[in-house]
Amino acid sequence: MSTTAISRHIIHRDEQLLDALSKLNSLPGNEMTLFIEDDEHKIVGTLTDGDIRRALLSGAELKSAVKDIMYRSFKSIIKGKADIELLKECRERGITILPEIDEDGKICGIVNLNVKHTILPVSAILMAGGKGERLRPLTLDTPKPLLEIDGKAIIDYNIEALAACGITDITVCTRYLSEKIYDHFSKPVAGINVKCIREEIPLGTLGAASLINHGEEGTSLIMNSDLLTSISFEDFYMKHIAEQAAISIAVIPYQVSVPYAVLTTDRSQVTGIEEKPSFSYYANAGIYLISNKLLNTLEADKRIDATDFIQNAIADGHKVTYFPINGTWIDIGSPVDFRQAAEIMRHHRNMSDK
Numbered sequence: 001m002s003t004t005a006i007s008r009h010i011i012h013r014d015e016q017l018l019d020a021l022s023k024l025n026s027l028p029g030n031e032m033t034l035f036i037e038d039d040e041h042k043i044v045g046t047l048t049d050g051d052i053r054r055a056l057l058s059g060a061e062l063k064s065a066v067k068d069i070m071y072r073s074f075k076s077i078i079k080g081k082a083d084i085e086l087l088k089e090c091r092e093r094g095i096t097i098l099p100e101i102d103e104d105g106k107i108c109g110i111v112n113l114n115v116k117h118t119i120l121p122v123s124a125i126l127m128a129g130g131k132g133e134r135l136r137p138l139t140l141d142t143p144k145p146l147l148e149i150d151g152k153a154i155i156d157y158n159i160e161a162l163a164a165c166g167i168t169d170i171t172v173c174t175r176y177l178s179e180k181i182y183d184h185f186s187k188p189v190a191g192i193n194v195k196c197i198r199e200e201i202p203l204g205t206l207g208a209a210s211l212i213n214h215g216e217e218g219t220s221l222i223m224n225s226d227l228l229t230s231i232s233f234e235d236f237y238m239k240h241i242a243e244q245a246a247i248s249i250a251v252i253p254y255q256v257s258v259p260y261a262v263l264t265t266d267r268s269q270v271t272g273i274e275e276k277p278s279f280s281y282y283a284n285a286g287i288y289l290i291s292n293k294l295l296n297t298l299e300a301d302k303r304i305d306a307t308d309f310i311q312n313a314i315a316d317g318h319k320v321t322y323f324p325i326n327g328t329w330i331d332i333g334s335p336v337d338f339r340q341a342a343e344i345m346r347h348h349r350n351m352s353d354k
Contacts, residue, residue, distance in 0.1 A: 006110055009035050009097075013044060013067035017052055020066050024049050030114045033097035035107055036070045042105035045070030076101045079108055082119035082166065084238060091117060118234045119166030121218065122289070125209055126158060126225035129175030129199050134334050143177040144332070145225040146184055150345035154332060155181075155225045156189055157345075162221075163190035165233045172225065173208035175199040204305040205286075210298035220295055222306075224286035228341050230327035231287060239323050240289040246318035247294065247310055250287035252329050255280050282322060285329055294318065 008027060011020055013036045024032050024047075036045040047070050055069040056062075075090055077083065077100045090098060091113050100109035111119070132144030139147070145155035155172070162170055170192055174181045178198045185194040199208050206222065214220060219240065221233065231250055240248040257278045264272040288306065294313060298304065314320050330341045 006107060009033065009099075009110060010037055010107065011047070011066055012036070013038055013065065013070065015066050016062065017055070017060065017064050017066065017069070018062040020047055021049070021052060021062075024052075031097055031110075031112060034066075035099050036066055037107070043074075043076065043099055043101060043107050045072045046074040046099075047071065074099075077109075077111055077119070079103070082121060084118055084120065084234065087111075087113065087118045088234070115164070116166050117164055120221075120233060120237050122167060122237065123169040123212075123214070123218075123220045124162050124167050124171070125212060125220055125222045126155065126170065126172045127205060127208060127222070128155060128172050128181055128225040129178075129202070129208065130226070131176045132226070135332075135338060138335075138338070141177075143174070143181055145172075146180060147332075147338070149228070149332075149338075149341050152345075153184065154228065154341075155184075157228055158223065158225060159192060159194060160190040161229075161233065163192050167221070167233075168192055171195045171197060171212055173197055173199060173211070175202065201301065202303060203301070204303040204308075206306040206309050207298065207302060207304045209295055210300045210302065214292040214295045216292065216296070218292050219289050220292055222288045222290060224331070226333075227286060227329065227331050228345070229285070229287070229325060229329045231285075231325045231329070232327075236287075236323045237289060240321070243321045244319065245289070245321040246291045247313055247320045248289040249310065249320065249322045250285040250325055251282035251322045252285050252325050253280060254283035282324065285325055286331065 011023055011034050020034055023034055032049055034047040035043050036047060038044050047066060051069055051071055055064070060069055075086060075095060075098055077098050079100055079102045096113045098111040098113070099107045100111055102108045128143065128145040130144060132139035135144055135147070146153045159170060172181060172185065172194055174196055175198060182196050185196055197208070197211050209222060236248065236250060255278055257276065259276055261273050261275045262277050263270050310320060328344065330337055330344070332338050332341050
């Protein structure tokens, strides 16, 4: 956020309530919060129109100083140290505007939870190298992630979801028709300058992550770019951290129904029979949280699929957990999936327009 945009929210503690009302009136409806600074430009309180209204009803005057009614026990974000639990608490309490404070107590940014509902300290990698052969002829001239659903590229739905979680370090791994993906991201999407890299040889569903420099610590989110999902990345990340996992896999429930009576046996003896049973499993949703330490073990330019990488991690004793997706998940792999996704997004748009 620019210095000018931040200054619109700042008022000195000695200014009058009338001045504060004028400043509040100049702000958009979902940003009507002022941050009160002292003579050293440190933030010492916050003020909303509700605070002023309650003060006036209690006998304050429009000439009263802002410092006399400001809210001193305000919530804030420390620069570079986003507190996910705090952000979640603020959303639940209806607090939507928070100051980002530097080590000197001065404001350096503003977090609008209406726009960015959390700040996840992860880098994101989107895999976009596949040919999308099952969707031909749609993908003859267009890479599958750039196919449009309800007027928007499939991959852009995912970029927007990541941006809403405060994820700004996003890399797209390309191969097939990569120049079109590079061109698509030549301009910011959802305010993010998305980076692109190209696989010179096919590297499988995870190998392209070896082309990216990962930090020694922290976590990366890796996902297929050609799916639509309403997964809570925040809950996914919080569970990953709580479990102290090396890898967390987002999963979807998958049920298999057998259209026959199934026997249970012991040698030649039948011990039971069940008519048309159903079996429930968790299926891989193509979304992962992986520790950077583990990603740094990938060999450069060597093909490896996510399933093999995970199997190796389990064999080496690393903790691998799963996170069920509660909501929408569509892997757009066929014309039927594509039509279903288009119908779902049209439905969501119609509901939001009402």
